[in-house]
Amino acid sequence: MDKICVVGGKPLCGELCVKNAKNAVLPMLGAVLLCKEPMTIPDCPHLLDVDNMCAILNHLGSECIWNGDSLMVCTEGANKYEMPDKIARELRSSIFMLGPVLARFGHAIFSYPGGCDIGSRPIDMHLKGLRALNVEIKEEGGHIYCDGGKMKGASIHLDYPSVGATENLMMAATAAEGVTTINNAAREPEIEALADALNSMGARVTGAGTSSVTIIGKLPLHKGEFLPLPDRIVAGTFLTAAAVTGGDVTVKGARGDHLHSVLSKLEECGCRVIAQKGEVRCIGPARPKELHLVETSPYPGFPTDMQAVFMALCTIANGTSIIFENVFDSRFRIAAELACMGATITVKDRMAIVRGVDRLNGANVNACDLRAGAALVISGLRAEGLTTVFNAQVIDRGYEAIEDTLSMLGANVVRVSGD
């Protein structure tokens, strides 16, 4: 088990570059199965989730080759359609393989996916959508057996704009006879990035980024291009870290237009935010003001993936803040960890009331999930004394060596690997 040790007290200052978004790269690592030619993802982040997706692709018979920050995947040899149980159970995004595996082989055998422990993460909408595409699905002994030999286009309504279900169904629909429309689709920038990639491969996907996405199926697909999409959550995390520490951080490559809801909250708590082409800068106040309401919702609303780091911000704000978590049902587990550092948080169902304190104390805390882990490290930067964040490898699922980036920005932080 890795731990990250932070000695607080220094404002974060400087610049960092943001790479392609994890949440855009993961579905792309499913989409590569839609053609037999090698595809390359440039500027690909070296993350645990990416490694796990590569392990799944390798297991299916593909080859993944890193060349610096470029990841090439060659699926010509792919010849299996059964997911490796262990990795699939650990990784929620393994579900992104379901649509492409069905499109490629007409069959798929899956296990229920795992991922961060942030509440129940069912896949009912994925399966309902696939059934609408005429996929026969049997669920038995923790496995899902799918026969998609005769996929047909359909009009699908999602009960909730699920990011993963929208992406999975878009990829499956490329192999369905006729036209598929996904209504109440998710509108995240990552959906548009996937649509652009599919279109560059010869697919016809329209409406991505709106609530209605249409796919014309059965077009011949060939290798295509993955256009860059900077990681808005990584960018938002470091900009918020500037707010927590009273620092001055510029994220090169960040897109302000993908971060409206986050940047407006940073301004509300007293930060100076300068968003221009190709970068976003945040200058934090000595002590942030309270936030009357932070409420997570699907894009373009405030992202659930930024909720934990905003809770960290609110713990040292000058007043009482209210946070509502509307996307996942168990994403306040960080509150108990922050309490060990002296934070005052009351959680009631989906609402957290955070009473700002003058100072946090260093403590031993546990990275209960990916984003919470990053938020605890950032809280440690503001706390007095030493904070040790245990289970730190979970942070590697979404941030490349977070301790190196923070050190570069002047933080006093090290990782200790092993038990």
Ligand code: UD1
């Ligand atoms: C994606 C992101 C994740 C982000 C989340 C919400 C990736 C790899 N991950 O996750 O970082 O936090 O979007 O922005 O892109 N749901 C169901 N049934 C389903 C599918 C989802 O009930 O079949 C529920 C989930 O439990 C959750 C909500 O819908 O409450 C949103 O989930 P979804 O948008 O699907 O998130 P993911 O795609 O898993």
